[in-house]
Amino acid sequence: MSEIKKITDAIIKFRDDRDWEQFHNSKDLAVALNIEAGELLELFLWRGAEEAEPEKVKEELADVFNYAFLIAEKYGFDIEQIILEKLKTNATKYPSDKAKGTAKKYTEL
Secondary structure, three states: OOHHHHHHHHHHHHHHHOOOHHHOOHHHHHHHHHHHHHHHHHOOOOOOHHHOOHHHHHHHHHHHHHHHHHHHHHHOOOHHHHHHHHHHHHHHHOOHHHHOOOOOOHHHO
């Protein structure tokens, strides 16, 4: 069993032990993910990146991952597969010989 599957199973067990699946439609999971991402972003508000408290960043990032994993589970996505597919797509859009060292969007390369 992959580590990603173990993590997903643990998240689902946590959810199911609390009977929360009834609240976890795809729209509300996406909203929750966005809220948690906002809480992560808030840790950097009005301060430099190095000033964010690592422990709080870790907590908010875990919340973001939890909701992302639940969305993937809702749609039956294989997390490893979709990430690798996206990296392949991005490698085509951002070839290293053109994108290396620049923050330009692929349409500007």
